[in-house]
Amino acid sequence: MTDPADADTLRERALTTLTTARARTTLLTSCVEDPDLTAQHSPLMSPLVWDLAHISNQEEQWLLRTVAGREAIRPEIDGIYDAFEHPRAARPSLPLLPPSEARNYAAEVRGRVMDILESTAFHGTRLTEAGFAFGMIAQHEQQHDETMLITHQLRKGPQALTAPDPDPVPLFTGPSEVLVPGGPFTMGTSTEPWALDNERPAHRREVPAFYMDVTPVTNAAYQAFIADGGYDTERWWTPEGWAHIRQHSIHAPLFWRRDGKQWLRRRFGVTEVVPPDEPVLHVCWYEADAYARWAGRRLPTEAEWEKAARHDPAGDRSTRYPWGDADPAPEHANLGQRHLRPAPAGSYPEGESPLGVRQLIGDVWEWTASDFLPYPGFQAFPYKEYSEVFFGPEHKVLRGGAFAVDAVACRGTFRNWDYPIRRQIFSGFRTARSAADA
Template identity: 60%
Template sequence: MNDFKEQIAAELVAVRNRSLAYTDTEDDLLVRQHSPLMSPLVWDLAHVGNYEELWVLREAGGITPLRPEMDDLYDAFKHPRKNRPSLPILGPDEARRYIEGVRGRALDVLDTIDLHGPDPLHRDGFVFGLVIQHEHQHDETMLATLQLSKEPGLVRDGVLPPGRATGDEEVFVPAGSFLMGTDVQPWAYDNERPAYRVHLPGYWIDRFPVGNDAYAAFVEDGGYDDPHWWAPEGWLWRQESHASAPLFWTREGGTWWRTRFGRPEPVPMEEPVQHVCWYEADAYARWAGRRLPTEAEWEKACGWDAATGRSRTYPWGDDGPRPDLANLGHRAARPAPLGAFPAGASPYGAEQMIGDVWEWTDSVFLPYPGFRSFPYREYSEVFFGKDYRVLRGGSWAADPAAVRTTFRNWDHPIRRQIFSGFRCARSASPEEV
């Protein structure tokens, strides 16, 4: 096996170890549905194996289906999450045996496949990148489920670097065109392609994500009780949900508390706010006299290098994430303090754009000009439209293999259980330009 194949094999091992770690608990917790928003953990575990069987074994390897009867059970489009507990899905032990059998055969396919041939599914190991990223995304979903379970002691924590004083800093992005999307990232999804030229007027964007301290000021100023700050559909959501603060926040004795993986703790005011939906982010931005950045504004501020005329893979360059650059891969079970990664700044000086929290943008999820579905419509195409808002950047729970400057995430604007935050932007005045 050559070096590239060994690298892919190592990524497969790493992501599977992660999946098994998040499901290394009592069977009752794995089969229980902790929220109608989420699948039972054991469904996610078997689903990643079924997905790997479909794409690596069958599509890339031409192997006869191992368990064709499971395709329907683990089809995410046929069965909404709230209905999955009623399906005759595999139990924990059987799910582990199934995914282990799939993985052994997947490594056999990797050993024999031509990664330099004409088949776009094979070329540059795309099909393996597909399943690796897919499993990491489900691992992040598992973490969201574990947070909703409110069971303590199931998720490891870790140490993060200290932050630094931030204030209300913003950075300027001059007017001009940039290349949005990618034609060169081998594991990029279809919705990131093709690259195309976008012209933007000058604008300002926050140097850091909005922090808990700033968001608490919005809450304490009555932001949740004033319809003036909310879009009409956002105010309707606020009334129906009775939300009064970020998800998992409570107020006791003049102090804000949050429940994090089953344990209550004071809200650390120096961290980026997380577990807010798009409507909350939009309302805060209006209250602050700002707005959410468009998806294009976010991507240009994150990775465009005007000096070289190209987009960087990450804000700091093309080299992969290091501990001093970003908070990724469940290094700790929380965002890092604001200002913790000055070395990870973008060419324009924006910080913490990769990792910590997914960042809501103002944009709905739409295809780029020249978009073509690959390898299947249901990954991106069926979600295009006004029902979904785009998030960028990746959270502390996202793995480095599944984030980059051009990566696009999307969700309904009411979603709060995800590890989501935001930063604000504003258009530059003629005098500032």
């Protein structure tokens, strides 16, 4: 039985995270006119109006029908908004709810969810324990908000979103890498109440000593790779990566273009000079891997990344975040679409790990060398389509979150994954090297 005081805390957390997600969804779908909501801005992405109704359909199915046992509001649209039934490129041809109807549906579902939130007992089933189902839906909405932000980046036309830039910081002059000692650590979690199935269970993992970059690779460093002929030198690339960049004539990160002696980029409708001290953004796994080879290094494995982010040698324990167990605050990381760009490399000293690694959470998703695979003892929950169907060598793991990620959908154990060709996502990387090679 959940203590009443604990239930109140859980109810407040669920309310806050759901409300925060909906405010962001509203911003992303109200800053453009209806034609931009119904258009498909890239075959890689859904129309924004599809995401809006899909978010609410999932909320209805899990919170109203499954948790509360309520009668379906719009059962006839379930198939239209089934992400596994219709690939993104085909979604514009579906009989989608028009923007006004999608908004009304979202409001109706959310109103009923607020009613059941007041009476839900946070115990009894795995879905209701500690408010998991509410946390799952808040994370789902925030993940689609990130997807919609990607659509905004791909969208042609004038700027529709604005946000203040991160605070300027002095050029980072600290060490370029730190030693992460070898030995076992606890990877994953069995106690984080809103952790998703692929983060579970906690298990011991042996990791040999390695060196990790203190900050993500910057635009200036990546430009050196380009200038040295990185995209024209086959030996830095895997065979698949070399074939991919040749086939698609890739010579720089997505949204970059050369203008005389400088690089420009397009960012949410604005063209600007590529800032040298920001982490590089919009590179695929093949590009990250090639850069690491060129630099005489490699991408960290997923286990190495998590050890660098969570292992506290002083207590031989794994923390929730690099800075400890406290929830993320603005001084720790660049999260939640607070800014529309990464902060300069070396920012957020209060968010660094005990070993001195910075910006492991926020700013850019970081590609790792690892395939997306289940942990020992993995159990799909509450449906296999969240993680299980994606396991295998086709997907590479990304860690750490980006400026586009909300704190509810980002923690030291959180796992993201995508195809190694993906570049529209807010992806960067850092490099590592084995201590045995030193």
